[in-house]
Amino acid sequence: MNKQQNILIIGAGLCGSLLALRLGQRGYNVSVYEMRPDLRKVDISAGRSINLAFSDRGNKAMKLVGIEDKVKALCIPMNGRMIHDKEGHTFLSNYSGRDHEYINSISRGGLNALLLDEAEKHKNVSIYFNKKCKSVDFKKTTALFKDYETKSEFIEDADVIIATDGAGSAMRKSYYLAKKFLFSFSQDYLTHGYKELSILPTKTGDYKTYKNALHIWPRGRFMLIALPNLDGSFTVTLFLSYNEGAYNFNNLTTPEIVSEFFQKEFPDALQLMPNLIEDFFNNPTAALGTVKCSPWHYKGNTLLMGDSAHAIVPFYGQGMNASFEDVVEFDAVLDQGLENWEAVFKTYEATRKRDTDAIADLAIDNFHEMKDHVANPIFQKKRKLEMALEENFPDEYSSKYSLVTFNEDINYHEAMTRGRAQDKAILNMIADRDISSTFDMTKEELKIILEKVKTETQEILEEGKIIGLKNC
Ligand code: FAD
Structure with missing residues (x-):
């Protein structure tokens, strides 16, 4: 496809600014329209949460665009969950038994500003602020904007429009209201x-x-x-x-x-x-809500990406990470050299949708885990056992949390399927025997447990018993 094509991006949040940077690096002519003022110049909240948990899937995207070190300088490592009970007692439950696996706290505004700076370094990327998209004519590939500075309205056209305008997406609304094709939507x-x-x-x-x-x-x-x-x-x-x-x-x-x-x-x-x-x-x-919809694209004209396509509740700390991973996946499809945008959008959505549906469901599960189960003795036993397995057999065992958060080479759907089967196998094991003394177990004893968990996980996966299985 011709690199001189004009790509219009709606929304310069986390996903839109990363996408602009990547497409700019690839040589496209990119124009980004953002409804809010430039957060680097005006003291506004970057919207939604002030800080976020940033992890390996997000970092893979930062590596792709070559700014991993700059992002690292904004990060505070968080090695685990510090649980506080009502009496004020605390205990730390690590996220992983492997020392190099931790998540990070990062400022939304700081990260967004960095991505905007990096995108604007490319002459072929222009970012316009205070321009609110009101609607998109996806058949003509044009978007109607309101300019908050001049109070006027204007229409922009492009070869392709990609909406990264978040959970309340104007383009998604246009898909829904126009009723020109079968568009499924749930919130x-x-x-x-x-x-x-x-x-x-x-x-x-x-x-x-x-x-x-x-x-x-x-x-x-x-x-x-x-x-x-x-x-x-x-x-x-x-x-x-x-x-x-x-x-x-x-x-x-x-x-x-x-x-x-x-x-x-x-x-x-x-x-x-x-x-x-x-x-x-x-x-x-x-x-807080979950948005699912399909299709994300209209022919080769328009595409939804990030929260506009799949907003999720924040309890797995993956919404931004998933939106960044969207850009990585989209970039990989561009590498395939397909004949036109329609083929690119179709190929991208065909694999990505299943994964974003999976992380949406996992995020709901984790809502219950965080507010409730983390304080439950059975859950704590399970986590202790998982930590011991990860510490002793780092190449052989990864908990569901680790699969989702630290194994960016495994897609969300596989992480969910395997993780849920493992959860069931471990819970069965806990029900069968007292493993409260995990710390006293020898490596040989843990190895026996590991093999049992592996065998049972495999059986559960093969028998398809995992349907409907939730977190413990
Ligand atoms: P957004 O970040 O929402 O950006 C959309 C951009 O589009 C904004 O700049 C907006 O101003 C602009 N825009 C909107 N409408 C228009 C329009 N009509 N015209 C022009 N511009 C428009 N994710 C994590 O990975 N880890 C976390 O720990 C985490 N914590 C969260 C905590 C909370 C409370 C919430 C609500 C979310 C959390 N998330 C977290 C999710 C994360 O915030 C989103 O997944 C992420 O911001 C999605 O990026 P986006 O660019 O798609 O959308």
Whole structure:
């Protein structure tokens, strides 16, 4: 395909700016239209969460565009989950038994700014801010924009339009409203929403609690989490039902009730958050949902990518990573030298859709795991056993979490299928014998367990028993 073609990207968020960078590197003429002001010049929140968990699939994309080291400088490694119980006791549960496997906390704004800087280094990439896409005519390959600066509207045409305009995508809406082809679309909201809070640094700029972990206060029906920032603060997120339970977003209406709720449920966190009430009433409460749709493309004219094609709930820390992986997968399809854009879009969607559906389902499973199961003794036994297996047999065993998060060469669908079968095999093993003393086991004993897990996993996979199997 001719490299001189004009590609129009809608949305310069995480996915759009990475895509612009990669397509710019490949020599296409790229124009990006973003509805918000330039976040490098105006002090705006980068939207949604302030920081995110960044892991291997996302990093693979950074390697592809050659900015791995620059991104690393923005990262804070998180080796495991630091679980906080109601009494204020904590324990650290590592994400993996292999030392080199950890996730990172990264600033959304910092990463987005870096990607924009890198994309703009290419003369063939132009980025326009304050231009909101109102609709897309996918038959004519044109997009209608509102210019927030001049208050006027204008139409842009291109050879190809790729929408990376997030969960509320304007182009997806155009697909849906036009009713010109069979377009399937579902949007499932959780009954829980989220609110961002903060733990500020000490007066000397230090972290008030352990820096290198993702902190979780699991409380069954709701939870609090915290991820570190480079300035010594933590971004704290409360996930809570809108209207169920004794405390919910609808009834946390006064400073007294909010303080009472935190005093009762998260007393150790409250001690670190003298700013709680201010944050709670200044910051919005937002909804969480899963978007699935198909097809993502209309002929060879338009394509949805990132959250616009597959928004997921944040509990596996994979939404951004999956959106970055979209770019890697798309790039690999471009390498195939197919005859036209329609063939590229079809080939890309044919493999990618199954994987993004898988991570969407895994993310819902992990919602229950994080708010509830991590505090459950059976789950803790399972994690201990998995850690011991990973430590002792690093080349032979990877937990489902590791398959999803650290094995970027295995696609999400395979990680889900194999991971769920393994979970079932391990739970059966725990039910059969007391393995509470994993730490005292010899390597030989662990080897016997490993072989049993492998055999049973294989049997489960072959018998297709995993249908409907969820996380433990
Ligand atoms: P977005 O980041 O939403 O970017 C879309 C861009 O398009 C924005 O810049 C927006 O302003 C622009 N735009 C929107 N509409 C228009 C329009 N009509 N015209 C022009 N421009 C438009 N993922 C992880 O991997 N790890 C995590 O830890 C994690 N935590 C999360 C926590 C929360 C609370 C939430 C809500 C999400 C989290 N995610 C996480 C998911 C992650 O935020 C998304 O998957 C990721 O931002 C998707 O990137 P995107 O570029 O597709 O969409």
